[in-house]
Amino acid sequence: MRGFGFGTGRRRRSGGEVVSVPNPVGFALNGSTNGALKTMVARVRAGTARGRIVWKGDSTTVGQGCGTGAPYYLAGARANRVPAVLAGLLSASGTPALDNAMVGDNGMNQAGKFPFVSYDTRFAIGAPAGSFAVFQSLPGGSYYSPGTGVFSFTPTASVNIFEVVIYNLSANILTFLIDGIAPQSIVIDKFTGSPSATTVGNTVVAAGGTGFSRAIITASTTGVHTLSCTSSASSGAGIRSILGFASGVRAIDMLVHTSLGASAAQQADISSEGWTNNGALAFDAPDLTIVNCGLNDMAGGVSTAAYAGSLQTIINTAKLSGDVLLVFPHRCIAPLNNNVANYLVTAAVLAASNTCAFMSLDQYFGGVVDSRLVDGAHGSAAFYGEVGDVLKRCISAMVA
Known part of the structure:
Protein backbone atom coordinates (compact mmCIF):
# COMPACT_ATOMS: atom_id res chain seq x y z
CA MET A 1 0.00 0.00 0.00
CA ALA A 97 -3.53 8.55 14.57
CA LEU A 98 -4.30 9.61 18.14
CA ASP A 99 -4.09 7.92 21.52
CA ASN A 100 -6.47 10.54 22.88
CA ALA A 101 -9.12 8.57 24.77
CA MET A 102 -9.69 7.54 28.37
CA VAL A 103 -11.21 4.07 28.96
CA GLY A 104 -11.82 3.55 32.66
CA ASP A 105 -8.70 3.90 34.77
CA ASN A 106 -6.90 0.87 33.27
CA GLY A 107 -6.87 -0.73 36.71
CA MET A 108 -4.97 2.07 38.49
CA ASN A 109 -7.26 2.02 41.52
CA GLN A 110 -6.53 -1.67 41.94
CA ALA A 111 -2.77 -1.12 41.90
CA GLY A 112 -2.41 -0.11 45.54
CA LYS A 113 -4.89 2.75 45.01
CA PHE A 114 -2.45 4.34 42.56
CA PRO A 115 -3.83 7.79 41.62
CA PHE A 116 -5.13 7.73 38.06
CA VAL A 117 -4.53 11.48 37.75
CA SER A 118 -0.78 10.80 38.08
CA TYR A 119 -0.89 8.28 35.24
CA ASP A 120 -3.11 10.41 33.00
CA THR A 121 -2.57 14.11 33.68
CA ARG A 122 -5.43 15.08 31.34
CA PHE A 123 -7.85 13.93 34.01
CA ALA A 124 -8.74 15.80 37.22
CA ILE A 125 -11.01 14.93 40.12
CA GLY A 126 -12.46 17.62 42.37
CA ALA A 127 -13.86 17.28 45.88
CA PRO A 128 -15.92 15.48 46.89
CA ALA A 129 -14.31 12.84 44.68
CA GLY A 130 -16.25 10.20 42.84
CA SER A 131 -14.97 6.66 42.59
CA PHE A 132 -13.73 4.06 40.16
CA ALA A 133 -15.62 0.78 40.43
CA VAL A 134 -12.99 -1.84 39.69
CA PHE A 135 -13.86 -5.08 37.97
CA GLN A 136 -11.18 -6.80 35.89
CA SER A 137 -13.81 -8.00 33.43
CA LEU A 138 -14.73 -4.43 32.48
CA PRO A 139 -13.09 -2.50 29.62
CA GLY A 140 -10.30 -0.41 31.07
CA GLY A 141 -10.69 -2.35 34.31
CA SER A 142 -13.36 -0.01 35.66
CA TYR A 143 -16.03 2.56 35.14
CA TYR A 144 -16.09 5.98 36.79
CA SER A 145 -18.96 7.11 38.98
CA PRO A 146 -18.58 10.91 39.19
CA GLY A 147 -20.41 11.33 42.49
CA THR A 148 -21.50 14.85 43.36
CA GLY A 149 -18.03 16.33 42.86
CA VAL A 150 -16.65 17.57 39.55
CA PHE A 151 -14.34 15.60 37.32
CA SER A 152 -12.80 16.93 34.14
CA PHE A 153 -10.97 15.68 31.07
CA THR A 154 -8.77 17.87 28.84
CA PRO A 155 -7.42 16.18 25.69
CA THR A 156 -4.02 17.42 24.56
CA ALA A 157 -5.15 17.88 20.95
CA SER A 158 -7.63 20.41 19.58
CA VAL A 159 -11.16 18.98 19.67
CA ASN A 160 -14.78 19.99 19.21
CA ILE A 161 -16.38 16.58 19.83
CA PHE A 162 -16.42 14.49 22.99
CA GLU A 163 -17.70 10.94 22.60
CA VAL A 164 -18.78 9.69 26.04
CA VAL A 165 -19.88 6.09 26.63
CA ILE A 166 -22.08 5.60 29.71
CA TYR A 167 -22.98 2.44 31.62
CA ASN A 168 -26.76 2.15 31.96
CA LEU A 169 -26.46 0.85 35.53
CA SER A 170 -29.07 2.69 37.58
CA ALA A 171 -30.91 5.99 37.59
CA ASN A 172 -28.64 9.01 37.47
CA ILE A 173 -28.38 12.44 35.85
CA LEU A 174 -24.99 13.46 34.47
CA THR A 175 -24.50 17.18 33.80
CA PHE A 176 -21.82 18.14 31.26
CA LEU A 177 -20.07 21.46 30.68
CA ILE A 178 -17.37 22.44 28.19
CA ASP A 179 -15.04 25.11 29.57
CA GLY A 180 -17.65 25.85 32.22
CA ILE A 181 -20.59 26.47 29.89
CA ALA A 182 -23.28 24.28 28.37
CA PRO A 183 -22.23 22.41 25.21
CA GLN A 184 -23.65 23.36 21.85
CA SER A 185 -25.46 20.01 21.76
CA ILE A 186 -25.66 16.53 23.29
CA VAL A 187 -27.04 13.64 21.24
CA ILE A 188 -27.32 9.92 22.05
CA ASP A 189 -26.22 8.37 18.76
CA LYS A 190 -25.80 4.70 19.73
CA PHE A 191 -26.94 2.37 22.48
CA THR A 192 -27.16 -1.29 23.31
CA GLY A 193 -29.42 -2.88 25.88
CA SER A 194 -32.49 -1.17 27.28
CA PRO A 195 -33.49 1.50 27.97
CA SER A 196 -31.20 4.03 26.31
CA ALA A 197 -30.16 7.12 28.22
CA THR A 198 -31.86 10.34 27.10
CA THR A 199 -30.79 13.98 26.97
CA VAL A 200 -32.34 17.11 28.47
CA GLY A 201 -30.40 20.30 27.79
CA ASN A 202 -26.83 19.71 28.91
CA THR A 203 -27.67 16.58 30.90
CA VAL A 204 -27.73 12.87 30.15
CA VAL A 205 -30.49 11.07 32.02
CA ALA A 206 -29.93 7.37 32.67
CA ALA A 207 -32.97 5.42 33.79
CA GLY A 208 -30.99 2.31 34.66
CA GLY A 209 -31.03 -0.93 32.75
CA THR A 210 -28.54 -2.76 30.58
CA GLY A 211 -25.83 -2.02 28.04
CA PHE A 212 -24.14 1.21 26.97
CA SER A 213 -25.32 4.59 25.71
CA ARG A 214 -22.99 6.80 23.67
CA ALA A 215 -23.38 10.57 23.96
CA ILE A 216 -21.88 12.90 21.34
CA ILE A 217 -21.16 16.21 23.08
CA THR A 218 -20.30 19.10 20.75
CA ALA A 219 -18.44 22.33 21.52
CA SER A 220 -19.14 25.53 19.61
CA THR A 221 -15.50 25.85 18.49
CA THR A 222 -12.50 23.62 17.82
CA GLY A 223 -9.62 24.03 20.26
CA VAL A 224 -8.20 22.78 23.53
CA HIS A 225 -11.33 22.20 25.61
CA THR A 226 -12.12 20.78 29.04
CA LEU A 227 -15.13 18.54 29.47
CA SER A 228 -16.46 18.44 33.04
CA CYS A 229 -19.17 16.34 34.61
CA THR A 230 -21.17 16.21 37.83
CA SER A 231 -23.69 13.63 38.95
CA SER A 232 -27.02 13.84 40.73
CA ALA A 233 -26.19 10.79 42.82
CA SER A 234 -23.15 9.45 44.61
CA SER A 235 -23.51 6.22 42.64
CA GLY A 236 -25.39 5.02 39.60
CA ALA A 237 -24.79 5.27 35.88
CA GLY A 238 -21.07 5.60 35.30
CA ILE A 239 -18.71 6.73 32.55
CA ARG A 240 -16.90 4.00 30.66
CA SER A 241 -14.88 6.11 28.25
CA ILE A 242 -14.28 9.57 26.82
CA LEU A 243 -12.80 10.23 23.40
CA GLY A 244 -12.08 13.75 22.16
CA PHE A 245 -11.49 14.64 18.51
CA ALA A 246 -11.86 17.39 15.92
CA SER A 247 -14.68 16.67 13.48
CA GLY A 248 -12.76 18.23 10.60
CA VAL A 249 -9.68 16.03 11.08
CA ARG A 250 -9.70 12.36 10.08
CA ALA A 251 -7.51 10.08 12.16
Missing part, protein backbone atom coordinates in the same frame (compact mmCIF):
# COMPACT_ATOMS: atom_id res chain seq x y z
CA ARG A 2 2.69 2.43 -1.08
CA GLY A 3 0.24 5.27 -1.64
CA PHE A 4 -0.85 5.28 1.99
CA GLY A 5 2.43 6.03 3.71
CA PHE A 6 3.24 2.47 4.73
CA GLY A 7 5.31 1.18 1.84
CA THR A 8 5.31 -2.57 1.33
CA GLY A 9 6.80 -3.42 4.73
CA ARG A 10 9.74 -4.96 2.89
CA ARG A 11 11.61 -2.19 1.06
CA ARG A 12 12.83 1.34 1.63
CA ARG A 13 15.23 3.75 -0.04
CA SER A 14 18.54 4.54 1.60
CA GLY A 15 20.78 6.97 -0.28
CA GLY A 16 18.91 6.16 -3.48
CA GLU A 17 19.46 2.43 -3.11
CA VAL A 18 16.55 0.05 -2.61
CA VAL A 19 17.34 -2.24 0.32
CA SER A 20 15.40 -5.10 1.85
CA VAL A 21 13.49 -4.43 5.08
CA PRO A 22 12.21 -7.80 6.29
CA ASN A 23 9.17 -8.21 8.48
CA PRO A 24 9.98 -8.48 12.20
CA VAL A 25 11.25 -11.81 13.48
CA GLY A 26 8.24 -13.58 14.97
CA PHE A 27 5.67 -12.12 12.54
CA ALA A 28 3.33 -14.22 10.39
CA LEU A 29 0.66 -12.88 8.06
CA ASN A 30 -1.11 -16.27 8.06
CA GLY A 31 -2.86 -15.56 4.77
CA SER A 32 -4.86 -12.69 6.26
CA THR A 33 -6.04 -10.15 3.69
CA ASN A 34 -6.98 -7.47 6.25
CA GLY A 35 -9.62 -5.78 4.14
CA ALA A 36 -11.08 -3.78 7.03
CA LEU A 37 -7.65 -2.46 8.03
CA LYS A 38 -6.81 -1.49 4.45
CA THR A 39 -10.15 0.27 4.02
CA MET A 40 -9.64 2.16 7.29
CA VAL A 41 -6.19 3.37 6.29
CA ALA A 42 -7.48 4.42 2.86
CA ARG A 43 -10.37 6.48 4.22
CA VAL A 44 -8.25 8.13 6.92
CA ARG A 45 -5.59 9.04 4.38
CA ALA A 46 -8.26 10.35 2.01
CA GLY A 47 -9.82 12.40 4.81
CA THR A 48 -13.29 10.89 4.39
CA ALA A 49 -13.81 9.19 7.78
CA ARG A 50 -12.12 8.21 11.03
CA GLY A 51 -10.75 4.79 11.97
CA ARG A 52 -10.58 2.84 15.22
CA ILE A 53 -8.11 0.47 16.87
CA VAL A 54 -9.06 -1.30 20.12
CA TRP A 55 -6.36 -2.78 22.37
CA LYS A 56 -6.94 -5.85 24.54
CA GLY A 57 -4.29 -6.76 27.09
CA ASP A 58 -2.68 -6.24 30.47
CA SER A 59 -0.23 -3.96 32.28
CA THR A 60 2.33 -4.14 29.46
CA THR A 61 -0.13 -2.33 27.17
CA VAL A 62 -1.26 0.04 29.93
CA GLY A 63 2.40 1.08 30.10
CA GLN A 64 3.45 0.00 33.57
CA GLY A 65 7.20 0.49 33.82
CA CYS A 66 7.62 3.42 31.43
CA GLY A 67 6.70 6.12 33.93
CA THR A 68 8.28 7.12 37.23
CA GLY A 69 7.84 6.15 40.86
CA ALA A 70 8.56 2.67 42.22
CA PRO A 71 7.11 0.11 42.51
CA TYR A 72 4.70 0.60 39.58
CA TYR A 73 6.48 3.24 37.48
CA LEU A 74 3.09 4.53 36.33
CA ALA A 75 3.33 8.28 36.93
CA GLY A 76 3.18 9.93 33.51
CA ALA A 77 3.28 6.52 31.81
CA ARG A 78 0.27 7.05 29.55
CA ALA A 79 2.27 9.25 27.18
CA ASN A 80 4.91 6.50 26.73
CA ARG A 81 2.67 3.44 26.44
CA VAL A 82 2.72 1.34 23.27
CA PRO A 83 -0.60 2.68 21.85
CA ALA A 84 0.75 6.24 22.16
CA VAL A 85 4.02 5.22 20.49
CA LEU A 86 2.19 3.51 17.63
CA ALA A 87 -0.10 6.52 17.14
CA GLY A 88 2.94 8.77 16.81
CA LEU A 89 4.66 6.44 14.35
CA LEU A 90 1.55 6.09 12.19
CA SER A 91 1.12 9.87 12.13
CA ALA A 92 4.77 10.33 11.16
CA SER A 93 4.27 7.90 8.27
CA GLY A 94 1.37 9.95 6.90
CA THR A 95 -1.59 8.18 8.50
CA PRO A 96 -2.90 10.43 11.32
CA ILE A 252 -7.28 6.62 13.70
CA ASP A 253 -8.46 6.63 17.33
CA MET A 254 -6.93 4.26 19.89
CA LEU A 255 -9.25 2.83 22.56
CA VAL A 256 -7.23 0.99 25.21
CA HIS A 257 -9.49 -1.57 26.93
CA THR A 258 -6.54 -3.06 28.81
CA SER A 259 -6.17 -3.33 32.57
CA LEU A 260 -3.40 -3.97 35.07
CA GLY A 261 -3.37 -7.64 36.05
CA ALA A 262 -5.90 -8.71 33.41
CA SER A 263 -5.98 -12.26 32.09
CA ALA A 264 -7.17 -13.32 28.65
CA ALA A 265 -10.37 -14.62 30.24
CA GLN A 266 -11.09 -11.23 31.82
CA GLN A 267 -10.39 -9.39 28.57
CA ALA A 268 -12.79 -11.82 26.86
CA ASP A 269 -15.49 -11.70 29.53
CA ILE A 270 -19.05 -12.02 28.22
CA SER A 271 -22.13 -10.48 29.81
CA SER A 272 -25.73 -10.41 28.66
CA GLU A 273 -25.86 -6.77 29.76
CA GLY A 274 -23.02 -5.89 27.39
CA TRP A 275 -21.13 -4.12 30.17
CA THR A 276 -18.06 -6.29 30.11
CA ASN A 277 -15.06 -6.47 27.82
CA ASN A 278 -16.59 -8.58 25.08
CA GLY A 279 -19.70 -6.42 24.92
CA ALA A 280 -17.56 -3.28 24.83
CA LEU A 281 -15.47 -4.68 21.97
CA ALA A 282 -18.62 -5.34 19.95
CA PHE A 283 -20.01 -1.90 20.82
CA ASP A 284 -16.85 -0.05 19.78
CA ALA A 285 -16.70 -2.05 16.50
CA PRO A 286 -13.01 -1.43 15.70
CA ASP A 287 -11.40 -1.74 12.29
CA LEU A 288 -8.45 -3.47 13.96
CA THR A 289 -8.13 -5.18 17.33
CA ILE A 290 -4.64 -5.69 18.76
CA VAL A 291 -4.62 -8.46 21.37
CA ASN A 292 -1.67 -9.02 23.72
CA CYS A 293 -2.62 -11.37 26.56
CA GLY A 294 -0.97 -14.28 28.32
CA LEU A 295 1.41 -13.14 31.05
CA ASN A 296 -1.16 -13.26 33.85
CA ASP A 297 -2.57 -16.51 32.46
CA MET A 298 0.87 -18.12 32.63
CA ALA A 299 1.41 -16.78 36.15
CA GLY A 300 -1.98 -18.12 37.21
CA GLY A 301 -1.43 -21.61 35.84
CA VAL A 302 -4.28 -21.32 33.33
CA SER A 303 -4.36 -24.26 30.92
CA THR A 304 -3.40 -23.63 27.31
CA ALA A 305 -6.87 -24.86 26.28
CA ALA A 306 -8.57 -22.25 28.46
CA TYR A 307 -6.15 -19.58 27.23
CA ALA A 308 -6.96 -20.47 23.62
CA GLY A 309 -10.68 -20.40 24.36
CA SER A 310 -10.47 -16.87 25.75
CA LEU A 311 -8.45 -15.63 22.78
CA GLN A 312 -10.95 -17.27 20.43
CA THR A 313 -13.80 -15.34 22.07
CA ILE A 314 -11.95 -12.06 21.52
CA ILE A 315 -11.09 -12.95 17.91
CA ASN A 316 -14.67 -13.93 17.11
CA THR A 317 -16.03 -10.61 18.37
CA ALA A 318 -13.25 -8.53 16.81
CA LYS A 319 -13.88 -10.08 13.41
CA LEU A 320 -17.49 -8.91 13.46
CA SER A 321 -16.22 -5.44 12.55
CA GLY A 322 -12.59 -5.71 11.51
CA ASP A 323 -9.26 -7.48 11.51
CA VAL A 324 -7.02 -8.86 14.26
CA LEU A 325 -3.33 -8.68 15.12
CA LEU A 326 -2.68 -11.33 17.78
CA VAL A 327 0.47 -10.54 19.77
CA PHE A 328 2.27 -12.98 22.05
CA PRO A 329 3.99 -11.21 24.98
CA HIS A 330 7.70 -10.62 25.49
CA ARG A 331 9.57 -12.92 27.87
CA CYS A 332 9.34 -12.10 31.59
CA ILE A 333 10.68 -13.54 34.83
CA ALA A 334 8.87 -16.32 36.72
CA PRO A 335 6.01 -16.92 37.25
CA LEU A 336 5.04 -14.83 34.21
CA ASN A 337 6.87 -17.31 31.96
CA ASN A 338 5.35 -20.56 33.23
CA ASN A 339 4.77 -23.01 30.36
CA VAL A 340 5.79 -20.28 27.92
CA ALA A 341 6.81 -22.62 25.09
CA ASN A 342 3.41 -24.32 24.98
CA TYR A 343 1.61 -21.00 25.33
CA LEU A 344 3.53 -19.61 22.35
CA VAL A 345 2.66 -22.61 20.18
CA THR A 346 -0.99 -22.35 21.26
CA ALA A 347 -1.23 -18.68 20.30
CA ALA A 348 0.58 -19.18 16.98
CA VAL A 349 -1.62 -22.12 15.98
CA LEU A 350 -4.76 -20.23 16.98
CA ALA A 351 -3.78 -17.20 14.89
CA ALA A 352 -3.09 -19.38 11.86
CA SER A 353 -6.37 -21.28 12.23
CA ASN A 354 -8.25 -17.97 12.32
CA THR A 355 -6.30 -16.51 9.38
CA CYS A 356 -5.22 -13.51 11.41
CA ALA A 357 -1.82 -11.86 11.63
CA PHE A 358 0.45 -12.95 14.47
CA MET A 359 3.45 -11.35 16.18
CA SER A 360 5.56 -13.10 18.82
CA LEU A 361 7.42 -10.53 20.89
CA ASP A 362 8.96 -13.49 22.72
CA GLN A 363 10.66 -14.61 19.51
CA TYR A 364 11.49 -11.07 18.43
CA PHE A 365 13.40 -10.39 21.65
CA GLY A 366 15.15 -13.76 21.44
CA GLY A 367 13.21 -15.60 24.14
CA VAL A 368 15.13 -13.85 26.92
CA VAL A 369 14.24 -11.28 29.57
CA ASP A 370 15.28 -7.95 28.06
CA SER A 371 17.56 -5.80 30.21
CA ARG A 372 15.23 -2.82 29.68
CA LEU A 373 12.44 -4.41 31.74
CA VAL A 374 12.46 -2.35 34.92
CA ASP A 375 11.18 -5.16 37.14
CA GLY A 376 11.63 -8.23 34.99
CA ALA A 377 8.18 -7.79 33.46
CA HIS A 378 7.41 -4.19 32.48
CA GLY A 379 9.34 -2.16 29.95
CA SER A 380 11.04 1.18 30.11
CA ALA A 381 10.00 3.91 27.70
CA ALA A 382 12.80 2.80 25.36
CA PHE A 383 11.60 -0.82 25.41
CA TYR A 384 7.97 0.10 24.72
CA GLY A 385 9.21 2.43 22.00
CA GLU A 386 10.76 -0.54 20.25
CA VAL A 387 7.59 -2.60 20.71
CA GLY A 388 5.61 0.23 19.11
CA ASP A 389 7.99 0.24 16.16
CA VAL A 390 7.64 -3.54 15.78
CA LEU A 391 3.84 -3.28 15.72
CA LYS A 392 4.05 -0.47 13.18
CA ARG A 393 6.08 -2.81 10.95
CA CYS A 394 3.47 -5.53 11.44
CA ILE A 395 0.69 -3.19 10.35
CA SER A 396 2.78 -2.12 7.36
CA ALA A 397 2.95 -5.77 6.29
CA MET A 398 -0.77 -6.23 6.90
CA VAL A 399 -1.74 -3.36 4.57
CA ALA A 400 0.90 -4.07 1.90
